[in-house]
Structure formats: C-alpha cells, structure tokens
Amino acid sequence: MSGEAVTENVGVVVAVRGSVVDVRFDARLPPIYSVLRTGEHGQIVIEVLAQRDARHIRGIALTPTQGLARGMAVEDTGGPLQAPVGKGLLSRMFDVFGNTIDREAALTGVQWRSVHRAPPPLARRSTKSEVFETGIKLIDVLVPLERGGKAGLFGGAGVGKTVLLTEMIHNMLGHHDGVSIFCGIGERCREGEELYRDMKDAGVLPNMVMVFGQMNEPPGARFRVGHAALTMAEYFRDDEHRDVLLLVDNIFRFIQAGMEVSGLMGQMPSRLGYQPTMGTELSGLEERIANTDTGAITSIQAVYVPADDFTDPAAVHTFSHLSASIVLSRKRASEGLYPAIDPLQSSSKMATPGIVGERHYLLAQEIRRTLAQYAELKDIIAMLGLEQLSAEDRGVVARARRLERFLTQPFFTTGQFTGLKGKLVSLEDALDGCERILRDEFKDHPESALYMIGSIDEAKAKTKPGGSATPAGPESTIAAKTDPKRTTGTAAKATPEPHPKPQQEVAHAAAMDES
Numbered sequence: 001m002s003g004e005a006v007t008e009n010v011g012v013v014v015a016v017r018g019s020v021v022d023v024r025f026d027a028r029l030p031p032i033y034s035v036l037r038t039g040e041h042g043q044i045v046i047e048v049l050a051q052r053d054a055r056h057i058r059g060i061a062l063t064p065t066q067g068l069a070r071g072m073a074v075e076d077t078g079g080p081l082q083a084p085v086g087k088g089l090l091s092r093m094f095d096v097f098g099n100t101i102d103r104e105a106a107l108t109g110v111q112w113r114s115v116h117r118a119p120p121p122l123a124r125r126s127t128k129s130e131v132f133e134t135g136i137k138l139i140d141v142l143v144p145l146e147r148g149g150k151a152g153l154f155g156g157a158g159v160g161k162t163v164l165l166t167e168m169i170h171n172m173l174g175h176h177d178g179v180s181i182f183c184g185i186g187e188r189c190r191e192g193e194e195l196y197r198d199m200k201d202a203g204v205l206p207n208m209v210m211v212f213g214q215m216n217e218p219p220g221a222r223f224r225v226g227h228a229a230l231t232m233a234e235y236f237r238d239d240e241h242r243d244v245l246l247l248v249d250n251i252f253r254f255i256q257a258g259m260e261v262s263g264l265m266g267q268m269p270s271r272l273g274y275q276p277t278m279g280t281e282l283s284g285l286e287e288r289i290a291n292t293d294t295g296a297i298t299s300i301q302a303v304y305v306p307a308d309d310f311t312d313p314a315a316v317h318t319f320s321h322l323s324a325s326i327v328l329s330r331k332r333a334s335e336g337l338y339p340a341i342d343p344l345q346s347s348s349k350m351a352t353p354g355i356v357g358e359r360h361y362l363l364a365q366e367i368r369r370t371l372a373q374y375a376e377l378k379d380i381i382a383m384l385g386l387e388q389l390s391a392e393d394r395g396v397v398a399r400a401r402r403l404e405r406f407l408t409q410p411f412f413t414t415g416q417f418t419g420l421k422g423k424l425v426s427l428e429d430a431l432d433g434c435e436r437i438l439r440d441e442f443k444d445h446p447e448s449a450l451y452m453i454g455s456i457d458e459a460k461a462k463t464k465p466g467g468s469a470t471p472a473g474p475e476s477t478i479a480a481k482t483d484p485k486r487t488t489g490t491a492a493k494a495t496p497e498p499h500p501k502p503q504q505e506v507a508h509a510a511a512m513d514e515s
C-alpha cells in the first residue's frame, strides 16, 4: 500500500473465499457500504456488507480477487462506492467504478457522488399521466408506455428483448430532448460494444451515457452497476432538470447478482434459491426510478424470464414495479411476427379512456377482443379445419390474422439482417390502420401485403392493381379452402401458422404455385 495510507485506517485480510473477503481492523471498524482497497496497486476493491464482530468485517469484492492473500494490508477509503456526475458524462461509456472504458480522453468536469441514495420522498413525486410514443405500432396501440413510468420487456433468451430496447433508443432520440442512459447488467460484453458503435454511427452519442457491468465481471460489480447508472440519472433529473430515459438490459441479472452475493455471504436461500432479500434489493433500485417536480426518469427494462416461466419469483417481483409489461413470446418469434410481443399477455395501466382517449381505448379493446376470439378458435381450426367455422367466425379469423400482420414492423436496428428498412409509425397512422382492418377494408388483400409494413397505405401499394383478386399466399384462408391437400386434419393444422419471414414467404408462395 502507499505510504500515506499508514496514517489511515488499515486492516488485514484474514480470509478470502472467492469474492468474499474477511478483514480485521484493530483501530476502527469501517461502516457498512465502505469501500476498501487492497492489492499491489490498490486494484482490488471490496465493499463492506457485514460487520462480523468488534474487529471483523465481511465484504464482497467488486473486482477479481486474484493475488489476494491472507495478511495483506487493506485500506479503508472512508466512503462508499461513488459514481461520477456532471455534463462531462455525456457521450461516454463507464464501468461500475466510473472509469471510462471507451478509450477516449480523460474525464473532465465531474463530481463524485455516493451510489447509495434514498428514493425521493413521496411529497416530491409527481403523478402526471402522459403517454410516451415509441413509433412501434403494437406498443403504441395496445401497450402505451408512460412518460416517467417503468416498462418491462419480459421474455426468455433470444426472443428480441435487446433488439426492441435498441430500437426504442433509436426511435426516441429524434423526438426526445432528454438524456438517455443505458445500463448493461450481466449481458454479453459484445452487446455493449456493438451498441456503442451503433449509437456512434447514428450520431446520438452526444445525449447518451452508457454504463456496463457485464457477465464477465464479478457478482459485486453486476450488483452495483445499476446503482451507479441511477446515480447518474438522478443527477440529470435533479441538477439539470432534464428528462431521462433509463434503459436497463437486463434487470434480472441484477437480481441474479444479488443472489450470488447473498449466497457467497452465507445467507440461506429463499424460494427457488433466490436470496431472502430480493424484494428489498429490487425495490431499493426500482423506487429510485421516480418522477419529481423537476424531471422524470422513464425507464424501460429488459427482464429475462428463466425457462420462459412467468411465475418465477424474479419475474413476479419485477412485474409489480412496472406500469407497463410487454411480454415477448417465443411462439410469435418463431412465426416471424416481429416484434414478438404477445398482445394478450401484455398490459399497460395507461390503456384507459381517461388517458389515451375514448377512440383509442375502444379500438384497442376491439383489437384485443378480435385477437382473443381468434386464439380461442385456433383449437377448433386445428381439429376441424377452417371450413367448419361459421361465416362470422371466419370473418374474425381473417381480421385477427390481418391485424397480427399489420402489427409487425421492420426495425431500423435489424435492417442489416432482414434487408428491410426500419419504419417509424405515428400513433394516428397505427390506429387508422387497425380501424380500417377491423372494418374489413382489407379483407380482399392478401395477408402478406400487411406483413412488415409501416402505415396501412403501404398495403395498398404492395398489392398491385388486380392483385387483390389472386389467392392470398400460402397462409391465406382462401388457399386453405381451395387447396385439395388441405382438407384433411393434418393439413388443417398446418394452415393457421404461416412462416412470414419475407424470404421464406416468397419461397413458400413459389412452392404453392408449383403444386
């Protein structure tokens, strides 16, 4: 340790077990949350989590503990973990300690603040209800987000959470004059690097801050990186009075890091191996995401759902903090219906007539009803075939399938691999399209004409003059009725689910023509 540290509070390592370090302090026991430094250059950072007795603390390392040995001196820094705040943060990328990791110039003009802060008191919170438009049809129509609210994107691995989050950053930056803070917790490092590059290319970096504690880092770092990001968000809200968009990918990893820390600290696990303190830890973080009279923090959080089990305690606890839950479904993703949001499982407390208006509300209700009826009819269609349905039910199916396709949308961020240019759709256009589909204006258009488009007028452009009379592609109800092979039960099962990936669709259609 350095020479001047001798006059400071110095302890001695007495035990090291993975990330957990016990230290003896003979003079003065550092309080909880104190940060200790040890190692040859003070590179090992430990946060105090427990005072074992009058002389011993137990802490969790926020850095790897390689080279740490019993008997090594430990310096008490005399304060908690701190994060930088200030204008200088903009366009920079940080780790949990507030070190820049973007290989740019040194950080200037910042102050340092403790990452442990209390949520704003009730009296300072504001309760405006204003809708936050995303330009994504399905979200704006059926699951409107709240400005200053918390929205969760729930889903198992690989269903499109990160893509949707990135798309939202992209769409938001045009008409959102606030600051965006992206916090990567426990996901792949590569994703952070890609995001940084994408944001730089898109020219949106000047209003963005990124903080990462990814999956290669020790549990302590992943556990605290969310607090560091929130400290920065609170600075922009409270000191600069700006609106903040806080994106978290992935909040489940925060809970998971807490579980690892708790396990390492020797606490008994609770349900399904989760830490007994999960509820308090999560609310300690989530409650800081609040609106005050000076500014709002809108947060969108990806929530990994282990094994696609939505009754998992981590998912359930997270649900309870959110004002909108967007549930991504593997089934829709496998059908190519991106964004793979399950409209019947997703919900938003903004979807009330008082907030979105009577017309939007009634329309959303009707869309949900149509989709729900179709979901019920699916079993009958699978068993008996579409022909057995009444004409009225067939109408419902046709409308629902057209709605489902119209509610897909090409994304800017997936342009490289879908080959389709992204589309931003205003709420008005989205509502208009849904209304016209419900009024059967498009019943003679092929379903594929509605797939991966922006506003509904593109469907008209996609269908060539006279084209509306031709059979509507492989997934169409007409094809199902006329194709002789499809009258058997097995064929009927294949009927309802299309493969609407554009290339596949074309291939399919070609195959159908030949047969």
Ligand SMILES: Nc1ncnc2c1ncn2[C@@H]1O[C@H](COP(=O)(O)OP(=O)(O)O)[C@@H](O)[C@H]1O
Pocket (backbone or CB within 6 Å): 155, 156, 157, 158, 159, 160, 161, 162, 163, 164, 338, 339, 340, 411, 414, 418
């Ligand atoms: N909107 C979309 N359009 C096209 N492909 C998508 C879309 N969303 C997701 N995908 C596909 O799914 C893959 C996984 O998405 P990702 O967001 O990384 O999943 P998650 O974060 O949920 O694990 C992407 O690499 C992409 O191939």
Ligand SMILES: [Mg+2]
Pocket (backbone or CB within 6 Å): 161, 162, 163, 187, 249
């Ligand atoms: Mg992801």
